[in-house]
Amino acid sequence: MDDTTTGVKPPAPRMRSFAAMRHPGFRAQFSTFVLAMMADNIEHVISYWVVFQKFHSPALGGFAVVSHWLPFLMFSVASGALAERFDPRRVIQCGMALFIIASLAWAYFFFTDSLQMWQAMAILVVHGCAGVLWQTPNQMLLYDIVGPAELESAVRLNAMARYLAVLAGPAVGAAILLAFGPAYGIALNTVFYLPLVLWLISAPYGPKFRKAAAAAPRRAVRGLNDILTTIQDIKGHPTIVSMVLLAGAASFFVGNAYSSQMPNFAADLRHGDPGIAYSMLLAADAAGGLLAGLILEGGGLLAPKPRTAMILALLWGGALAVFSLANTYWLALGFLLAAGFLELSFNAMAQSLVQLDAPLDKRGRVIGLFNMASLGLKTFSGISVGLLGSLIGIHWSLGLSAIAAMLVAGVLLVLP
Template sequence: MSDTPAQTVGASPTKRSFAALHHPGFRAQFITYVLAMMADNIEHVISYWVVFQKFQSPALGGFAIVSHWLPFLLFSVTSGALAERFDPRRVIQCGMALFILASLGWGYFFVTDTLQMWQAMVLLVIHGCAGVLWQTPNQMLLYDVVGSADLPSAVRLNAMARYLGVMVGPAVGGVILLALGPAYGIMLNTIFYLPLVLWLINAPYGPRFRTGAPVPQRAVRGFADIVQTMRDVRHRPVIVSMIALAGAASFFVGNAYSSQMPGFASDLGHGDPGMSYSMLLAADAAGGLLAGLALEGRQLLAPKPRTAILLALLWCGALAIFALTGHYAIALVFLFAAGFLELSFNAMAQSLVQLDAPLDKRGRVIGLFNMASLGLRAFSGISVGVIGSMIGIHWSLALSALATMVVAAGLLALP
């Protein structure tokens, strides 16, 4: 895989450390994004634990992944098209409203102790639909907030914000779970979505605030938009290779192991809902947070397709070792390494795609990338969760990491 196109895409990068944080708007976006991501993961910690304890079903854990990510597969491009045609701030606020609805729904069933499996499945689907209305419009908004020069920094810092939320969420979720119980804890969680909703009311970003000639608006056409966007990018090798890399990682592995973490914790001898379980969830996020701090602070690893692929190969190796080890301390170390490597290659791939995307199709191209990098995670619920119910989650995760490694090695071998 040649790096020549990437050098063109990433021309004239900023040399400032944490460049995007020099923009006041990005600082506000960063803080509110962290809080919303933290709330998302608090809900995961509490709901996954209750569901695991009540149903003891690896298959339901697999469904949690399918339902969370299938909306990204089906609607990411549509979400991008909506953010092109309408105000992306309002699309994000609709997503936050669905998150709050899901948390309140969990709270009701926990209080009344009436949760059934089908009700859990419905709430998991609502949560997944909320995410697809959030992520693609949010990534579009980054361009308006910081501009093209600081976009790589904003993408990496936004990925770090996601990991910060993922890291803090399990810790806060564990404390809330122990202090308030699942019912009142998950209802309290709705408060953390509100700062993003309130900031977006008057945030001066989006189509109304852009200078220059307005981008022509196109109708939202659903599946036809996916086909047309694929045609539009097929001659852009950087976009194609990064979508293929992100898609393979998501299809085989994704984050399916997070919903299976109670099972991993139990097998490692630490299956309680307190610190030990939360530390396993937080180790991956802590690695991602360190990656963001180190890479942004030192301005390391300029975006290049070959670098992204090599980092993905190392990520696969770290996950395979985590899956097969029987020692809790080793599991923590390699989950930490996996988090570091995942942020590094995913943020780099996303930056390359955003920088190379045509301005008049940015939302749809970002949506296509999200369809691969997030939507294909729905199938990782099958490869890790459902197959894990047959051969064990340790072997299913290890084999999924190996399959991703094969694809990444193939991309690396391309001219």
């Protein structure tokens, strides 16, 4: 007899470990994604080092952060609209082409030793725009590769890939820099983008391979109007609204602004060699995210639910607040590891919930709106953590910023 006839709800099926990896297409996407993300980080390592040596300009360093995140704020929805209107594989390839152009431009100016500040700024803008053309279409493609049942696994594994690239990219970038020098090294870096470009040429995913009933209508790309209409469209989807607000608050108040302040935290904690202490703090945040992916995926844990994402975000803010005020190095290191673990957990879950609840004909724009909040609003985290830190100290500025993000998560949690 069916359990529903007795009023007993049948148990939910257990989540499988590393479910997305069972798809050959996802395995190919994951491996090429890791290489491209690593190349992105390698470029940062080499270009930032040369730019710092040449200009010694804190203002240019600040511009590098703004140019990286501002395009996500301005163009994420437009990128999603492009991925709806055209084949997302080709949009991603355009993004990879911009990454390669940026690396080759750096290589030219490093070879000729003719780099000027305005040229460095222009290349940084090209690099930022490349990221926008990559992220939203890539997230749309995940849905086509694995389907809704295993989307959470795919999103979480892709997030884990980013942390893996953050760990591996600087190490590989430093090795390439030492072995080949900045000009040849950054030219060599273009090779790491090619596997993704080549795989996408014939990867059997995207609009051409969807069933007719699942194909979204092709609509014109309307720029700013797409942002306004998408905001109107999601009003009837409380899960999407809450996840966009949750991710947006985390990015606006905290983002990754504390990473640029890590040398100050390492110096203030006064534990051994400052360089080693700094490197370990940076690695702890990335290792926490990587560990989260391995544990949660390996155990098939934490099915996506809005309240679970909000609780994880609350815990993340708490971990960062404790880290910011810790006066013991190992305590700070442990809570930074926990923060990385919790950040991957709630961000991946929020993104999955948005994708699963997004209307088919607006999925690209809705994912773009989420990226505008979760990535684009990081542009302003330098104000809440960095600028405020210059007035009251970075420990208190990060602590108060983390508490502000926690307050938003708490309000969302108690709202009906």
